Amino acid sequence: MSWILRRLDAKGILGFAILAVVVLCAVAAPWLSPLDPNAQDLASAIAPPAFGGGTAEHWLGTDRLGQDVLSRIIYGSRVSLVTALAAVAGSALVGTVLGMIAGYFGGFAATVVMRLVDIVLAVPFILLALVFMTVFGPSLLNVIIAFIAARWTQYTRIAYGLVLELREREFIQACVAAGLTTTDILLRHVLVNLAGPLLVVATLELGFVILIESGLSFLGLGTPPEVPSWGGMLQEGRALINVAWWLTTFPGLAIMLTVVGFNFIGDWMRDQFDPRTGSVRPTEIGSRD
Amino acid sequence: MAAERALLDVQDLRVSFGEGPRARPALDGVSFSVRPGKTLAIVGESGCGKSLTALSIMRLLPTPPARITGGRILFDRGDGPALDLASADRRTMRRLRGKDIAMIFQEPMTALDPVYPIGDQIGEVLVEHEGLSRKDALARAVELLRLVGVPSPEERARQYPHEFSGGMRQRAVIAIALACEPALLIADEPTTALDVTVQAQVLRLMRDIQQRFASSILFITHDMGVVGQMADEVVVMYLGQVVEEGPVSAVLSRPAHPYSQGLIASIPTLDMPRDRVLQPISGMVPPIGSITTGCRFRTRCPHAMEICRRDPPKVTTPAGNSASCWLVEEST
Amino acid sequence: MRDDGSRALLLSVRGLAKRFPVHRGLFRRRAGEVHALNGVDLDIAPGETLGLVGESGSGKTTAGRAILRLLEPSEGLAFFRSRTVAQAGGPETVDLFQAPPSQLRLLRRDMQIVFQDPYSSLNPRLRIGTNVAEPLRAAGMSRPSRREMVAQLLDDVGLASSLMERFPHELSGGQRQRVAIARALALQPQFIVADEAVSALDVSIQAQVLNLFLELQRARGLAYLFVAHNLAVVRYVSHRIAVMYLGRIVELADTDALFAQPRHPYTEALIDSVPGAEGARAVVQGEPPNPIRPPSGCPFHPRCRYAQPVCATERPPLRQITPASAAACHFAETLDLQGV
Structure with a gap:
């Protein structure tokens, strides 16, 4: 963990801070929210904020319906986080496995896999x-299944390209020569080299x-109304x-901040994995001749 | 060497990576000179600074992180006092590059632009520096391709780099370098990426061209065989410093510095006895900036002594090579 | 060359061919085949080094990989005297190219490879110890015995066992190549293909690694197929040398014989091309041809300064010229070629 702290820059710190707040809201919603999010109080309906x-x-x-907006936002983080984590985990799993198979076995x-990717990418996601x-x-x-059905392509495309290149690397050849099984090679040697870039995408x-x-x-196609969600609100x-x-x-602000937070973390991670901006190894400088 | 005016005189050149207290010296007081019409080879292993020296002369160092921190690079243009390239401004350098000093790189494919025909790429230099019209430049490009031994140059001039074989590409790169008949040609491992039979052809071509144009060549290589074939004088570099220099015959047959000796003893040759065991230098090149005083080679030197912690003197042997080593002084 | 029956061979390859499909045009149609290897025969005895030299497109790298079945050969036989297969109750010699996957897994313990590029031959995300231990893991060795074995292997190749915990990027090129050798030695093979294993190294490190190869051969009785483009390096380590040109062996001779009296004009051209102080030797014209369009007859005839009309029409087979050398040249007996 300490190496993460050492490498954090402003973008990283901000991103992780926002993420921490959202996760805290989701986990501790019953304790954090001042009121029951579904408690209706028609007497005080459409009350303006305290400072307004x-x-x-x-x-x-x-x-x-007189339901407390703050409490609903806090509870709404649960829907957003759970959907996001489940959809991303599912699509990453499907997409990575398909991409690795396509890249390693080819032919x-x-x-089949890459034509399927082309087809899925040709359909507008909202449609x-x-x-x-x-x-x-x-x-x-x-909602989660729909995401997985559409977004696995993101991981497949990247995994496919990386595996194509990795497959030619000599350490993979050495694994074949050492008698490793294909499953072993894919899980122990190919996947570890994909993990970084795919984590950024995720x-x-x-x-x-x-x-x-x-x-x-917002379009009424997501979560049912009794479950507080940001889009539903x-x-x-x-x-x-x-x-x-x-x-x-x-x-709206909650959505925006959370998305910005994840994008900051993603950008920060991309910087970490990019050899040009990531941690430069001192021995590499000056070894050009 | 003093009687004749040097074409290029590098004096105490220093290049650092990074800034302030974390700066590490990559070139640490490099001095040598290239005489008119002669070939000087710089030889050494990875990290010795030979390519960095070439890039410093061309002022093509990746800045930052690399930076010239001291010394002079005097280039004699034949008119008036020599020009110090280390402090020359961008405009001067731009006019100099390709015209007075040209460079040949290791990878001919990356040195050529894949989207322009070869003829245009040679002609471009002439349009830029000599003010030729496009038509005249193209005609001259065909002549240059003929000169570097590219068969049917009229057709070849219209072809693109991917239509050329590796050896032909390097010939095209040489043609570009020769376009303005530069006084100094810097060749950075120009044959390392080529097949052996093609390497022999390109080396012969460079030798022929030098005789024809009387140009000077600064030849950077790791291959002692290439040094022996191409160079008049040789500079051996180790960890950002010149450890030995002198006429090729003297340095190759009677190397004075233990590093040069080690380098030569570790190279297998076709005429060495089959039962002779190579004597490699022990250990490996330490990271740049890890040794900044005394003899930099002392951590790997079989003859290292206490005195090697102090900077060694530069001593010239009767054979004509001079080495920076405490031991050499004792033996003369 | 040695008498074939006098010693039990470790590996005997006959008629090895490898063809790659060529795709062209908008629809990537299969437009034909490149013959990367064409009827290659070679023998290696236990504890022997066979050098394989040639320029780009000669097929030397393809040959090494096809023998190890890292590339599937298109044709040929490769009889290998496998210790592991015999111990498992199998036959004394196995045809590598016909071995089913289960047997191939056993065979892999007997034959290994060391690659050229020490930067891409180790998994950058795994520690050195894990990299070296992978073959042992695949062979089913337990974790504690793996650790012990890795320490021993690193010591054998002249590295401190403390390097186990490091990552590849923390090591120099020479150290990485030693790690790659340690990994190749892990399963105690009888045979190692060294594929340009020293060409990416600095000269002083190159000499260290060459000497390491020789020491390991003496200590363990290893046989090498030493693939390289540098003649002097191949001469230093090889007992016999095969010179390849455009997918075929054009000369195969004992090392001393090859350099004293080359029997194929291409061998002479290679020797002439080695840079050195003389530099006055003849320079061969042209470049290695594209294997997609090989010349008719002898593949070397367009560049050969001794070529006769017959060379353009008839391809000379590899034949024994003297007890010590075989060459594929119509005029191998009559030409007086220059050695070293």
């Missing part, structure tokens, strides 16, 4: 999600998934945007 003329009881105001396997949700009905699980994908999940919820607040700005502004 409202009361200290509802810091960020309340919605049409027919590569043709795919719309069709999927209409057919199978909106639920958290279906982090950037986390931000992307959160953004799109909110979009789906935006959708509910849309109709009242002229009277109650806080209903859209605060969930």
Whole structure:
């Protein structure tokens, strides 16, 4: 861990700080949130935030049903994080395995996998999600499945290219010569060399998934209304945007900050894995002749 | 050497990597001179600074992190006082490069631009430096290709680098370097990437060209055989310093510095007895900047003594080579 | 050359061929084949070094890899006297090219490879110890005995066992090459292919590694197929040398005989090309031809200064010229070629 701390720059620190806050909200939501997110209080519906003329009881105001906005945002982080982690883990797994198989074995396997990638990439993601949700009905699980079905291609493309190059490297040949099984070579020797770049992709994908999940919820295709989610809040607040700005502004800010946080971490990790900007080995300087 | 004016006189050249207290000296007081019409070879292993020396002369050092921190690189243009390349401005350098000093790199493929025909690439130098029209430049390019032994040069001038074989590409690179008949040709491992039979052809070509144009060559190589074939004088470098220099015959047959001796004893040759065992230098080259005083070779030298912690004097032997070593002084 | 029956050979290759498909055009249609190797025969005795020299496109690297089945050969036989297979109750000699996967796994313990580039031959993300131990792991050795064995192997190749915990990028090129040799030795093979194993190293390090190869051969009775482009290096380590040109062996001779009296004009051209103080020797014209379009007849005839009309039409087979040398030249007996 200490090497991570030593290499952190401003972008990295900010990214990890935002991530820490979001994770804390998701894990400790019952203790952190001042009120029950689903507790309706029609008497104090559409109350403005505390600093905008409202009361200290509802810091960020309340919605049409009198539910506390702050509590719903805190609970909403759970939906965003769970969807993002599950979707990214699933698509990374599927995509990496397919990419490794296509790259290592080549030939027919590569043709099939890479043509499939081309097809999936040709379909607009929102369209795919719309069709999927209409057919199978909106639920958290279906959102995740839709993501996996579309986003595995990101990992496959990168894994495929890297494995093509790795396969020719002599240490892989040495493994073959040493009698290692193909599974061993793929898991112990190929995968470790893919891990870095794929981790960067996965982090950037986390931000992307959160953004799109909110979009789906906004369209009413994501999570059911009783589960507080950032996208769902935006959708509910849309109709009242002229009277109650806080209903859209605060969930929007939550989405934006979280996505920015993941992108910062992704950028920072990319810098770490890039040989030109990452840790430069002193012995390499001046060894050009 | 003093009587004749040197074409290139490098004096106490210093190059560092990095800034401030973390700066590490990559070239540490390098001095040598190239005489008109002669070939000087710089020989040494990875990290000795031979390529860095060439890049310093061309002022093509990757800055940052590398930086010239001292010394002079005097280049005699034949008119008035010699020009110090170490402190020359960008404009002067740009006018000099390709015209007065040309460079041949190791990888002919990366030295050529893949999207332009070979003829255009040779002609470009002439348009830039000699003010020739495009048509005249192309005609001259064909002549140059003929000169470097490219068959049917009229057709070849219209072809692209990928249509040339490795040896022909290096000939094209040499043609570009020769375009303005430079006084000094710097060749950085120009034949290392070539097959042996092709290497022999290119080395012969460079020898012929030198005789024809009376140009000087600074030849950078790790191959003692190439040194023996090409050079008049040789400079042996180790860890950013010149450890020995002198006429090729003297340095190769009677090396005075223990590093030169070790280098020569570790190279297998075709005429050495089959049962002779190579005597490699022990250990490996230490990282740049790890030894900054005394004899830099003392950690690997079989004759190292206490006095080697102090900077060794430069001593000239009766054979004409001079070495920086405490031992050499004792033996003369 | 040695009398074939007098010693039990370790490896005997006959008619090795390797063809690669050539794809061309917009639809990557298969446009033909390149013959990277064409009817290569060679024998290696236990404890012997056979040098394999040639320029780019000669097929020397392909030959080494095809023998180890890192590339699938297109044709040929390769009889190998495998200790491991015999111990497992198998036959005394096995045809490497016909061996089923299970037997090939056993055979891999007997034959290993050391590559040219010490920077790409080790897994950059694994520690040195793990890199060296991979063959042992594949052979089913337990973790504690692996550690002990790796320490011993590093010591055998002249490295401190403390390097085990380091990563490849922390080592110099010479150290990495020693690690690669240690890994090749891990399963105590009888035969190692050294594929340009010293050409990427600095001269002083190159000499260290060459001497290491010789010491290991003496101590362990190893046989080497030593693939290299540097004639002097091959001469230093080899008992016999095969000179390759365009996928074929053009001369195969005892080392002393090859340099004293080359029997093929291409061998003479290679010797002439070695840079040195003389530098006045004849320079051969042209460059190695593209294997996609090999010349007719003798593959060397367009560059050969002794070529006659017959050379353009008939390809000379490799035949014994003297007890010590074989050459594929129509005029091998009559030409007076210059050695060293």
